[in-house]
Amino acid sequence: MAVSTVCTTQSLNSTCSISTPEKTHLGFHQNQVVFYRRTSKRGGGSCVITCSVGDSQTVVIGLAADSGCGKSTFMRRLTSVFGGAAEPPKGGNPDSNTLISDMTTVICLDDYHSLDRTGRKEKGVTALDPRANDFDLMYEQVKALKSGIAVDKPIYNHVTGLLDPPELIKPPKILVIEGLHPMFDERVRDLLDFSIYLDISNEVKFAWKIQRDMAERGHSLESIKASIESRKPDFDAYIDPQKQYADAVIEVLPTELIPDDNEGKVLRVRLIMKEGVRHFSPVYLFDEGSTISWIPCGRKLTCSYPGIKFHYGPDTYFGKEVSILEMDGQFDRLDELIYVESHLSKLSTKFYGEVTQQMLKHADFPGSNNGTGLFQTIVGLKIRDLYEQITSSKTAAPLEATKA
Numbered sequence: 001m002a003v004s005t006v007c008t009t010q011s012l013n014s015t016c017s018i019s020t021p022e023k024t025h026l027g028f029h030q031n032q033v034v035f036y037r038r039t040s041k042r043g044g045g046s047c048v049i050t051c052s053v054g055d056s057q058t059v060v061i062g063l064a065a066d067s068g069c070g071k072s073t074f075m076r077r078l079t080s081v082f083g084g085a086a087e088p089p090k091g092g093n094p095d096s097n098t099l100i101s102d103m104t105t106v107i108c109l110d111d112y113h114s115l116d117r118t119g120r121k122e123k124g125v126t127a128l129d130p131r132a133n134d135f136d137l138m139y140e141q142v143k144a145l146k147s148g149i150a151v152d153k154p155i156y157n158h159v160t161g162l163l164d165p166p167e168l169i170k171p172p173k174i175l176v177i178e179g180l181h182p183m184f185d186e187r188v189r190d191l192l193d194f195s196i197y198l199d200i201s202n203e204v205k206f207a208w209k210i211q212r213d214m215a216e217r218g219h220s221l222e223s224i225k226a227s228i229e230s231r232k233p234d235f236d237a238y239i240d241p242q243k244q245y246a247d248a249v250i251e252v253l254p255t256e257l258i259p260d261d262n263e264g265k266v267l268r269v270r271l272i273m274k275e276g277v278r279h280f281s282p283v284y285l286f287d288e289g290s291t292i293s294w295i296p297c298g299r300k301l302t303c304s305y306p307g308i309k310f311h312y313g314p315d316t317y318f319g320k321e322v323s324i325l326e327m328d329g330q331f332d333r334l335d336e337l338i339y340v341e342s343h344l345s346k347l348s349t350k351f352y353g354e355v356t357q358q359m360l361k362h363a364d365f366p367g368s369n370n371g372t373g374l375f376q377t378i379v380g381l382k383i384r385d386l387y388e389q390i391t392s393s394k395t396a397a398p399l400e401a402t403k404a
């Protein structure tokens with residue numbers, strides 16, 4: 001099959017974009033990105049456009065979790081660290097899942113569902129099943145954005161359950177890909193500069209789902225139970241295993257401070273931080289590498305029953321060295337968090353008290369009085385630091401060299 005070699009080359013530093021009416025493939029050659037349009041099933045094709053990769057580089061962050069596990073809340077905390085409000089693309093599809101701020105663009109990986117709601121029903125697969133998702137397109141588009149190239153990303157409409165016409169996504173400074181499968185496909189995983197997994201235990205997930213889906217979406221208790229149960233096998237098979245690849249895991253468990261607690265309101269939250277990740281140094285309590293238990297309640301921190309307990313120490317997670325910071329219990333007064341903050345090191349804050357300031361700013365977000373909010377805020381600050389380190393070193397570093 002003859003392959004045309006007539007390519008247009010765009011000028012250096014320009015942002016290249018291409019609409020994808022047919023299956024289009026990305027190729028990389030030295031510092032150039034080439035789009036090939038396949039013209040035959042056997043793989044013949046023609047080069048349709050060539051773009052030179054410029055100086056700008058997008059830092060890519062992956063956030064994985066099951067539905068209803070706090071991804072949106074985490075995203076709001078993260079984008080707030082970078083300043084500016086995150087909003088859907090202006091003048092676009094009102095049901096877009098994308099959120100754009102000055103520095104960040106958050107895309108929801110539900111947009112790469114290859115089967116719509118009816119299609120999934122007909123084939124008897126859930127949205128968690130890889131067969132319901134287009135990983136080739138996800139990879140090509142994340143790779144393009146990371147290289148400074150705009151893409152026409154599909155939209156999965158959660159209101160209608162249909163795939164809507166695509167929306168143009170321009171390469172941001174920081175691209176967050178959030179959803180069910182950011183670390184499932186090895187090719188996509190390799191594009192991530194940092195990855196996070198929100199690991200919500202079944203008991204807590206159930207409590208959060210009931211709270212949201214009954215109160216805000218009018219679902220019955222039985223239907224929520226049935227939905228969780230029907231997703232569980234695919235969750236166990238395809239979503240949960242991704243946590244082994246995450247650079248940071250926020251694990252949310254029932255409290256151990258109240259014997260046989262079944263209310264699920266007080267939480268034990270663990271921040272599991274991988275050692276040796278480039279541009280990321282784990283936070284520690286008091287003394288790096290030691291094992292420490294700390295009950296801060298007393299003169300400087302008001303605690304009502306059941307109190308607050310911190311734990312910090314080295315550990316292993318899926319055979320890798322990690323540091324774990326744990327908080328069980330909840331804060332009575334958020335302004336007193338400064339006392340805890342002052343005992344934590346390597347927070348990547350820009351000024352004394354920044355964690356407390358961020359938490360106070362979003363006191364109305366779910367989890368602001370416990371370890372979920374605290375650790376999400378800390379991870380947000382670590383991502384800002386990682387971004388600053390990558391961008392300050394990028395002139396010396398080749399594109400592929402940003403991940404450990």
Ligand SMILES: Nc1ncnc2c1ncn2[C@@H]1O[C@H](COP(=O)(O)OP(=O)(O)OP(=O)(O)O)[C@@H](O)[C@H]1O
Pocket residue numbers: 065066067068069070071072073074208209211212366367368372373
């Ligand atoms: N840290 C938290 N503490 C208590 N409840 C929480 C917390 N985070 C989330 N929730 C509850 O879970 C619900 C879902 O949160 P959120 O919308 O952030 O999740 P999500 O993963 O983005 O969900 P989806 O993917 O279904 O849109 C919230 O409405 C809230 O009730």
Ligand SMILES: O=C(CO)[C@H](O)[C@H](O)COP(=O)(O)O
Pocket residue numbers: 066067110117127128157158159161180
């Ligand atoms: O697991 C999910 C991720 O958010 C959704 O259930 C999935 O995207 C399918 O969406 P819908 O239920 O709106 O058809």
